Amino acid sequence: MDYKMIEQDAFTIIGASKMFKYDCAYDEIPKFWMEHYQTGKGETVCGIYGVCINSSGADDEFEYVIADNYIPGADIPAGFITKDIAKHTWAVFPCNGALPNALQSVNTKVFSEWLPGNKEYEMAAAYSLEVYSDPCDFPNGNQDENYYSEIWVPVEEKTYEN
8 A cells, every 4th residue: 555654743633523333434424524514613623634533442433523733722612622642653645536435445445454464563542534635726626536635544663572
């Protein structure tokens, strides 16, 4: 799979959050995005990130946050949360094509093929990021065949015990 490794300092996000079951997330998360914009929340958080968080360790569900960068000290409007994203080394996977199919296809490969088969790296935290380009930069927005997004997975080198 095509990817690059980058270092990213810690940052904080602000966003709208909802819990999802893994087995129906690919159908339900796009609906969450539509609801986010239809209810006017997109005026507060436009959604440069989609953040998948499994901090509970549950095997069947995770928290998903439609998020932007948060400026510390700024007001947090009702219905929004903040989360700290720690400094990590990230494996960054490019996704080219219309949403949600292009992103979901790469996501499936990352978590079913790349991570399980990787001899060097393992996940370093219980979250991953979807990073979105500005849809206004593409003639057909995020439905454009050339739309660009990325999946970021925090990784660390595997440690082997002798």
